Amino acid sequence: MNLSLPDQSMHSSSESCQEDDKPDVMLPCFRRNMYDEPLASYSNGSIISQLLRKTIHNKRALEESHFFLSSSTAADSGQEDESSVSSKDSTVEASSPSGHVSTGASPEGELPATDHLQAKRARVENIIRVMAGSPNGRQHGDTERSDPGTRDTREARESYRENKRKQRLPQHQEHSAAGQVGRKSGSSNGDRCNTKEEECHKLKEQLHSMQRLLRQLQEKFLQVYNQEDPEFEKRDAANVDPENDMQGEGTESFYMSTEDDFERKTSRAAADCKDRMKVVGYLVHQSESQNLQETLKQELSRAVDDCVDRVFKKMSSPGMGLTPQQRTCSSPEVQISITADKKSQQVTSALSQPQAEEAAVKSRSLEYYESSEAQSPQDQTEALSLVVRKPTVVTPVSSVAPTVKRPYAVHQTPFQLNYSTPLHENHILEHLLKYGPHSSFGALPCMPPSMDRTSPDSVDLPWDTIAMRSKVTSSHLGHHPRPSSLGAVAVDNLCLPHVKIECGELQSMAERNPYIHLKKAKLMFFYTRYPSSNVLKTFFPDVKFNRCITSQLIKWFSNFREFYYIQMEKFARQSILDGISNVKDITVSRDSELFRALNMHYNKANDFHVPDRFLEVAEITLQEFYNAISAAKDSDPSWKKAIYKVICKLDSDVPEEFKTSSYL
DNA sequence: TACGAACCTG
DNA sequence: CAGGTTCGTA
Numbered sequence: 001m002n003l004s005l006p007d008q009s010m011h012s013s014s015e016s017c018q019e020d021d022k023p024d025v026m027l028p029c030f031r032r033n034m035y036d037e038p039l040a041s042y043s044n045g046s047i048i049s050q051l052l053r054k055t056i057h058n059k060r061a062l063e064e065s066h067f068f069l070s071s072s073t074a075a076d077s078g079q080e081d082e083s084s085v086s087s088k089d090s091t092v093e094a095s096s097p098s099g100h101v102s103t104g105a106s107p108e109g110e111l112p113a114t115d116h117l118q119a120k121r122a123r124v125e126n127i128i129r130v131m132a133g134s135p136n137g138r139q140h141g142d143t144e145r146s147d148p149g150t151r152d153t154r155e156a157r158e159s160y161r162e163n164k165r166k167q168r169l170p171q172h173q174e175h176s177a178a179g180q181v182g183r184k185s186g187s188s189n190g191d192r193c194n195t196k197e198e199e200c201h202k203l204k205e206q207l208h209s210m211q212r213l214l215r216q217l218q219e220k221f222l223q224v225y226n227q228e229d230p231e232f233e234k235r236d237a238a239n240v241d242p243e244n245d246m247q248g249e250g251t252e253s254f255y256m257s258t259e260d261d262f263e264r265k266t267s268r269a270a271a272d273c274k275d276r277m278k279v280v281g282y283l284v285h286q287s288e289s290q291n292l293q294e295t296l297k298q299e300l301s302r303a304v305d306d307c308v309d310r311v312f313k314k315m316s317s318p319g320m321g322l323t324p325q326q327r328t329c330s331s332p333e334v335q336i337s338i339t340a341d342k343k344s345q346q347v348t349s350a351l352s353q354p355q356a357e358e359a360a361v362k363s364r365s366l367e368y369y370e371s372s373e374a375q376s377p378q379d380q381t382e383a384l385s386l387v388v389r390k391p392t393v394v395t396p397v398s399s400v401a402p403t404v405k406r407p408y409a410v411h412q413t414p415f416q417l418n419y420s421t422p423l424h425e426n427h428i429l430e431h432l433l434k435y436g437p438h439s440s441f442g443a444l445p446c447m448p449p450s451m452d453r454t455s456p457d458s459v460d461l462p463w464d465t466i467a468m469r470s471k472v473t474s475s476h477l478g479h480h481p482r483p484s485s486l487g488a489v490a491v492d493n494l495c496l497p498h499v500k501i502e503c504g505e506l507q508s509m510a511e512r513n514p515y516i517h518l519k520k521a522k523l524m525f526f527y528t529r530y531p532s533s534n535v536l537k538t539f540f541p542d543v544k545f546n547r548c549i550t551s552q553l554i555k556w557f558s559n560f561r562e563f564y565y566i567q568m569e570k571f572a573r574q575s576i577l578d579g580i581s582n583v584k585d586i587t588v589s590r591d592s593e594l595f596r597a598l599n600m601h602y603n604k605a606n607d608f609h610v611p612d613r614f615l616e617v618a619e620i621t622l623q624e625f626y627n628a629i630s631a632a633k634d635s636d637p638s639w640k641k642a643i644y645k646v647i648c649k650l651d652s653d654v655p656e657e658f659k660t661s662s663y664l
Numbered sequence: 665t666a667c668g669a670a671c672c673t674g
Numbered sequence: 675c676a677g678g679t680t681c682g683t684a
Contacts, residue, residue, distance in 0.1 A: 641669095
């Protein structure tokens with residue numbers, strides 16, 4: 001991840017959004033890198049057990065393989081340590097084949113109970129030894145350094161790359177890693193030994209107390225469910241007690257059992273819970289479920305009421321220069337887009353803004369947002385520029401039969417008109433429900449509206465979808481196809497801040513009309529391949545231009561050109577292969593495959609009448625490519641530039657109609 | 665050195 | 675289509 005490399009050229013050429021987005025763009029990755037593992041540890045409830053497990057794991061790999069760990073332990077360690085490079089590597093490097101086999105394929109049943117206990121005992125001893133700083137633990141770094149020759153060159157290269165990558169890690173991460181290594185390896189020092197023992201004691205104490213806590217929790221947990229399901233208590237008792245008995249008595253076994261039992265008990269509890277859910281689902285009396293229903297309803301409505309109140313209180317608080325009327329008008333429609341990815345969000349907001357909205361409304365809202373932006377600059381940036389909207393209409397391209405040609409037509413089908421406002425309200429409320437009234441609105445969690453995209457491919461993906469595609473797996477789209485349940489997303493997002501954010505993007509993406517600008521740009525490409533930024537500004541009057549957005553639009557055209565020239569080269573080569581010997585024989589008509597390809601790209605809906613001039617330009621381009629290739633100029637790495645130079649002169653004016661914001 | 669355009673990759 | 679890199683230019 002080169003984010004951490006400040007001199008990396010990530011800011012070099014397109015510093016477009018430097019001033020406003022960089023730190024936030026970094027955030028998600030940064031956050032992941034920095035906190036993933038610690039979080040994982042915490043999520044387990046026991047840092048100590050995590051630490052212990054890792055130490056054990058390393059130790060186990062480095063020393064002999066004659067402790068056979070129970071499969072559950074092995075599985076746990078394996079799973080848990082996947083995030084740990086050191087343990088993984090050392091396992092790979094140091095463990096003997098037998099070790100692999102033994103850990104990999106020794107189900108618990110295969111081990112006699114005594115062996116099991118012995119193994120546990122050994123592990124505890126091992127823990128203590130390791131904690132005390134046993135110096136014979138060879139370090140991972142050493143191993144790697146000691147045998148580079150055994151790897152083939154590719155591996156070496158990769159590890160080199162890996163090292164390079166490691167060097168790029170954010171500093172604190174590196175430090176913490178180095179710190180760990182240092183702590184592990186520097187054991188000859190007497191002071192350190194003492195501190196180790198102290199640490200060890202502390203850890204043990206913590207472990208004990210945490211274990212107590214765990215037990216308490218478990219008891220409470222069980223109590224809660226057993227109240228409802230007395231039968232279960234018996235079953236539970238039958239299940240739990242023997243196991244506890246078996247695990248024996250005394251502190252040591254108690255201590256030993258913690259690690260494994262922690263997971264086992266937790267998972268068992270979870271499983272039990274699941275079981276109970278099932279049972280409840282079937283057996284709970286009607287009255288009970290009704291009670292539950294009532295309670296839920298009450299709670300929900302109360303929460304909603306509360307949130308509404310707070311929202312409006314907040315909105316009407318001093319400094320929010322909106323009249324009540326304006327608020328009513330805009331607030332449900334507001335998309336305040338502060339996300340981790342401010343850049344794309346910002347561009348998105350601006351470029352996706354529907355063109356049909358009234359200028360007055362827009363300017364009012366702009367003032368509003370700009371003023372609020374000034375108030376809290378770190379929270380609200382220019383992403384707020386063009387976000388107030390009316391219920392939008394969109395061209396439902398996919399619903400238009402491809403055979404129907406409607407040049408310059410506007411298929412303005414009401415797009416979830418019935419749906420729009422309540423949806424927004426729900427989002428705000430939902431946001432408040434989830435994150436409280438004081439949280440930023442930026443990451444309005446959301447559900448993608450039920451865009452009925454029967455053939456997604458036939459539609460240009462919304463800007464935001466594209467923007468976030470790299471960040472969210474497409475499954476998110478599939479996951480929440482309908483804004484039906486408030487719970488689904490909420491649950492999904494509970495522990496995934498970045499997903500939450502992107503869900504916000506999802507929402508805004510889906511709710512805006514994200515096609516317009518891209519579509520318009522594509523159609524403009526039929527006239528101009530190299531639009532100046534002034535032209536762009538002229539023809540996107542509804543877009544609040546800033547550096548970032550301008551470069552984004554330019555990038556669009558760059559991409560368009562890229563596709564265009566690729567096609568040209570392809571077809572030029574093809575015509576050479578086809579044996580066309582005269583440039584004059586190269587023509588581009590509306591029947592040409594080349595034209596079809598281009599039209600498919602820039603005018604997918606085929607609802608725009610491509611100007612003849614474009615055909616001419618395409619023909620000239622094709623001929624240029626043909627000539628160049630025929631003359632073997634393509635051996636020159638920059639042979640295309642001459643062609644570009646010719647083609648950029650062939651731009652024509654974009655028709656005035658494109659200027660009107662309601663053109664499409 | 666800054667910038668834009670092309671190029672490459674996912 | 676976007677992000678990143680490379681390259682040429684001013």
